[in-house]
Amino acid sequence: MKNSLIALGKDALSSLRDLLPIVIVISVFQVFVFRDSASNLMALAVGGLLVVAGLTFFIFGLRLALFPIGEGLADSLARKGSTFWRIVFAFFLGFGTTIAEPALIAVAAEAAEVAAAAEAIAPSVEAKDSYARNLRMTVALAVGVALVVGVIRILANWSLPLLIIGGYILVILLTAVAPKEVVGVAYDSGGVTTSTVTVPLVAALGVGLASSIKGRNPMTDGFGLIAFASLTPILFVLVYGIVVQWS
Amino acid sequence: MELIVTSLQFIVDSALDVLPIAVFLFAFQRLVIGGPMPNRKQIAVGFLFVVVGLGFFLVGLEQTLFPLGRLMAQQLTDPDFLQEIAGIGASALVWQDYYWVYLFALAIGFSAALAEPALIAVAMKANTVSGGAIGVWGLRVAVAIGAGIGVSLGCFRIITGLPLHYFIAAAYLVVIVQTAMAPKLIVPLAYDSGGVTTSTVTVPIVTALGLGLAEAVPGRSPLLDGFGLVAFAALFPIISVLAYGQIAVLRERASTSAPDERDKAKEENHAL
Numbered sequence: 262m263k264n265s266l267i268a269l270g271k272d273a274l275s276s277l278r279d280l281l282p283i284v285i286v287i288s289v290f291q292v293f294v295f296r297d298s299a300s301n302l303m304a305l306a307v308g309g310l311l312v313v314a315g316l317t318f319f320i321f322g323l324r325l326a327l328f329p330i331g332e333g334l335a336d337s338l339a340r341k342g343s344t345f346w347r348i349v350f351a352f353f354l355g356f357g358t359t360i361a362e363p364a365l366i367a368v369a370a371e372a373a374e375v376a377a378a379a380e381a382i383a384p385s386v387e388a389k390d391s392y393a394r395n396l397r398m399t400v401a402l403a404v405g406v407a408l409v410v411g412v413i414r415i416l417a418n419w420s421l422p423l424l425i426i427g428g429y430i431l432v433i434l435l436t437a438v439a440p441k442e443v444v445g446v447a448y449d450s451g452g453v454t455t456s457t458v459t460v461p462l463v464a465a466l467g468v469g470l471a472s473s474i475k476g477r478n479p480m481t482d483g484f485g486l487i488a489f490a491s492l493t494p495i496l497f498v499l500v501y502g503i504v505v506q507w508s
Numbered sequence: 509m510e511l512i513v514t515s516l517q518f519i520v521d522s523a524l525d526v527l528p529i530a531v532f533l534f535a536f537q538r539l540v541i542g543g544p545m546p547n548r549k550q551i552a553v554g555f556l557f558v559v560v561g562l563g564f565f566l567v568g569l570e571q572t573l574f575p576l577g578r579l580m581a582q583q584l585t586d587p588d589f590l591q592e593i594a595g596i597g598a599s600a601l602v603w604q605d606y607y608w609v610y611l612f613a614l615a616i617g618f619s620a621a622l623a624e625p626a627l628i629a630v631a632m633k634a635n636t637v638s639g640g641a642i643g644v645w646g647l648r649v650a651v652a653i654g655a656g657i658g659v660s661l662g663c664f665r666i667i668t669g670l671p672l673h674y675f676i677a678a679a680y681l682v683v684i685v686q687t688a689m690a691p692k693l694i695v696p697l698a699y700d701s702g703g704v705t706t707s708t709v710t711v712p713i714v715t716a717l718g719l720g721l722a723e724a725v726p727g728r729s730p731l732l733d734g735f736g737l738v739a740f741a742a743l744f745p746i747i748s749v750l751a752y753g754q755i756a757v758l759r760e761r762a763s764t765s766a767p768d769e770r771d772k773a774k775e776e777n778h779a780l
Contacts, residue, residue: 283616283620360525433673
């Protein structure tokens, strides 16, 4: 019990540390540049507290439940699973963690608002929800596929720089044919996916796999998976935009 | 009262968001590994925390981080404010007049990356793995500079309305050239540091800033110009960390006279 409280306290400190620089920079600008005291300080303070409390609980819970099972599974499968189960596991791990990623939930909702305001989709709640859901599904599929490719790469020992550079060339080519409205969201979704939930579990998978095969470096191969997971969402969202435009 | 109802709604939603990964992990544990789940009570409590925490976080986000990002964008581009500092009307504004925007973006990107817990952890790990060759502070400052410049340049792009992919393609080219030249030790670390800066707290505020700018600057549309700041914040730290590795090698080379080629690799490690 005492240990749990200490862990919770540590998570709270790290969440505060995450938020603090933003609070300081904004306060400095409000006081010295605009010479303005923020009008709805109370509402902002309550919201800020919710952000810190929410992030703290979220990470504390991840450490209690998700990370131990996920890391244990990733490790034992990576070491002695069949190729088939390793690939299935990699896909669902990427998909599931991305669906639960808070930053992606927030950005997808915001993208739906913007699309509705610009009359690219209907302004109804249903249309916005389905737009946000499709976006998240596309990104989650992309991360699932990224991990599958990444696992096969580690097993077959393909070159990481070649695949990454090839992927980026494909990104630039697809940008030329994709509808303009989707390009910004697509590029941003690459950075959004590699966050709180995905990174620790994906790293566990990479490290487990790399250390089960002789002559592989756990550090570079673990990193390689994350590099894929930031690349494929861009490709998939661009393709999604192209497909929606055609239909 | 309203806040409580919204929170409950968000908590229900986040239960659905966490469901796929929970079901999948349980299924795998049962079917592939076999046997019952260990520590059932701890896991149940953990999932409860995850769901409630995610709900709270998303409510707080909607109440605070998104409005704050938008508010800052509005204030920084307010015609009266710009009139005061630039002394000209809104119709005659050029991109240089928005210098407070660039300064704010630089400050947010830099400070958020510097304090990012995930980056601190990565920097410490890199320090241990490299046997002290990669400095914890050196790496953190390098990433923070990259993130600050990235967000700032991203704001410049939104204000001028230049196409996003020009910048991204140019930055990729720089990364490829640097990868060929930088010390091998720093390359995987540099690629990883891009993803690390875009944390769960930074992403929403930076997104809101970009959308707010695109709404406020005349002639821009949020849909076409508003996104892209997160991509910049993730890409530029790669360049700055690779540059950090290159500068360290150059400085080492300048301080030792006529280095032997044979010692180059050793020297590269040492320089960091």
